[in-house]
Every structure is written in structure tokens, then in C-alpha cells.
Amino acid sequence: MRIHIGCEMSFDFRQETPLIAMLNVHYSRASDLERPDFLTSDPPVPIESYRDSFGNWCNRLVAPSGRFTLGTDAVIRDPGTFEMADLMAWQHEVRDLPSETLLFLLPSRFCESDLLADEAWRLFGHMPLGIARVQAVCDFVNNHIVFSYGNARPTRTAAEAYREQSGVCRDFAHLAVTFCRALNIPTRYCTGYISDIGMPKPWSSMDFAAWMEVYLGGRWHVFDPRNNSPRIGRILIASGRDAADVPLTHTFGPSTLESFKVWTDEIVE
CATH class of the missing domain: 3.10.620.30 (C8orf32 fold)
Incomplete structure (x- = not known):
């Protein structure tokens, strides 16, 4: 199965504001992507990527004042089956x-x-x-x-x-x-x-x-x-450990989220 995934987030910033975004597919699923799910922005700004202490892919940037949009868009391959629990999995001491x-x-x-x-x-x-x-x-x-x-x-x-x-x-x-x-x-x-x-x-x-x-x-x-x-x-x-470690976005200053879209659509062959 192929799934079209992505998101678009638009903010209003009062001033230039540093921002960290965690919106990319985890490295454990990266090989299922048909192409890299690069983070893009409008207006375009320099984006620096790094891995945090948990191995998550993060992007840091400085958003300009005014309206600012960022997001991802990709196609990912998926088995297309419902998740199955391993009923025999034991609890470790x-x-x-x-x-x-x-x-x-x-x-x-x-x-x-x-x-x-x-x-x-x-x-x-x-x-x-x-x-x-x-x-x-x-x-x-x-x-x-x-x-x-x-x-x-x-x-x-x-x-x-x-x-x-x-x-x-x-x-x-x-x-x-x-x-x-x-x-x-x-x-x-x-x-x-x-x-x-x-x-x-x-x-x-x-x-x-x-x-x-x-x-x-x-x-x-x-x-x-x-x-x-x-x-x-x-x-x-x-x-x-919890949501404090993995916020979708973390802004270092006042901001207003104006719009937010997420899509996960099956691509019918």
C-alpha cells in the first residue's frame, strides 16, 4: 500500500523567532519513504537538521516576523494490514x-x-x-x-x-x-x-x-x-519520555498557530 502523508502549519510571529520542528518520519520508517520528506517553509529560510538524544530527526530555524508556513509532503509504503499484537510477549524482570x-x-x-x-x-x-x-x-x-x-x-x-x-x-x-x-x-x-x-x-x-x-x-x-x-x-x-520530549514544534517566543492541516490518504493504484 502507498499512503500520501504530510502536514502544513501556518503561524503568525510578532518578531523573528527561533523554532524547532519535529515533523519528519522516524528513521525506523525512513526506508519506506519513496523520497525524503524534507521540511519546507514559506517564505524559505535556512533549516539545520540534527538528531536529538532519542534519535528523533529535528529541524531548527529562525522564523521571520509575520505569516510563516512550514510542512512536509511525502509518499510512504506500508504493509496495509491491521496491527497484530504478540500475545506471547513476556514481561522482563x-x-x-x-x-x-x-x-x-x-x-x-x-x-x-x-x-x-x-x-x-x-x-x-x-x-x-x-x-x-x-x-x-x-x-x-x-x-x-x-x-x-x-x-x-x-x-x-x-x-x-x-x-x-x-x-x-x-x-x-x-x-x-x-x-x-x-x-x-x-x-x-x-x-x-x-x-x-x-x-x-x-x-x-x-x-x-x-x-x-x-x-x-x-x-x-x-x-x-x-x-x-x-x-x-x-x-x-x-x-x-513524554510530550515534553517530542513536541511537533517548539517556538522560543510568542506565536499564534493560524492553521493546521494533516493528511494520510491511501493512493489507489
Whole structure:
């Protein structure tokens, strides 16, 4: 399957403003791109690219004052099948985990696994280890939080989402990440594209999404507490400890987001 993916974001800046953008497909999917998904801007400005400490591809630039647009556009190849969970994946003892996964057991800015540890063990400590326990977390979070753009805010933490029972996909992911870390399962926060390919219509307007990956059975596995169902065409952009590590854009000054478009369209041969 071939999928047309991309985004366009337009800002209004009061003055020249440094900006970091994380909008490119993750290196683990780069070989599936038919051509590089270069970040472009209007008006054009010099763009410097680098990898952050998690291996995510980042772009830094200085946006001029006034209207400024940036985005990507690409075609990516995808298996075109629904995601399949490995039901036999086991949960590692902490002492047996690879050292590079230990960071994803620790509390972070939006995922206060220390604050919610007692609640995590109360809710899920009786569940079987491994995939079944992670799925129980996702089922709980999916039922506990009501999706609402109107109640979104960029500073909400997992503990606050748990109390308020409202939020957007990042809040679902943060809470599930937090519970899993408290249960000694390495878990990282992910952002990227999730298509509606294969889902019943009508489809809502596309947006970037958040989900998580857990380390079980010697590899990372995708779980999506917001949608809580397999998808076709999930395309990773970045992963980290939480949303603070992987913002789509980070501006070092005042700005107003004027428009925002995302597309993930199947190309019918």
C-alpha cells in the first residue's frame, strides 16, 4: 500500500523567532519513504537538521516576523494490514532489562509514575504479567478519560488527567505510560500519523496522534489507549519520555498557530 502523508502549519510571529520542528518520519520508517520528506517553509529560510538524544530527526530555524508556513509532503509504503499484537510477549524482570530501556521506567515531566504507583498496583497488580496487563491498562484508560478538544491544555499531567477524566490523545497516552512504568514495564511516548484507512466512514479531519510503545519479550510493541484498536498506516514521527520530549514544534517566543492541516490518504493504484 502507498499512503500520501504530510502536514502544513501556518503561524503568525510578532518578531523573528527561533523554532524547532519535529515533523519528519522516524528513521525506523525512513526506508519506506519513496523520497525524503524534507521540511519546507514559506517564505524559505535556512533549516539545520540534527538528531536529538532519542534519535528523533529535528529541524531548527529562525522564523521571520509575520505569516510563516512550514510542512512536509511525502509518499510512504506500508504493509496495509491491521496491527497484530504478540500475545506471547513476556514481561522482563527489571534486573534482566537492557540498560537502554531503564530510562523509560522513570517518572518524567508529564508521567508521574511515582505519584500514581500505588493506584497502578491497586488497579492492575492482580492482572497477568505482560501483554494482558498492558491491555488492561489501555482498556481502563480508554474508558476512564472522555475525549474532548475543548478541555485540552498543554500542561495537563497524567495525574491530572486521571483526576479530571478528560483530555485528548496525549492525555490518554500519558496516563497509560504512567501506569505501565509504575508496573515496571518500560514505556515510551510516541507521536505520528494514524490513518483511518480500513475504518468505517465518515472520517473526521486528520490530526497527529499520540500512542505508546512498551518493551516486552525483547522488543517494543505498539499500544494505543486512545483508539484501543488495531490500525492500518500508523507512521511514527518521534518517541521519548513524554510530550515534553517530542513536541511537533517548539517556538522560543510568542506565536499564534493560524492553521493546521494533516493528511494520510491511501493512493489507489
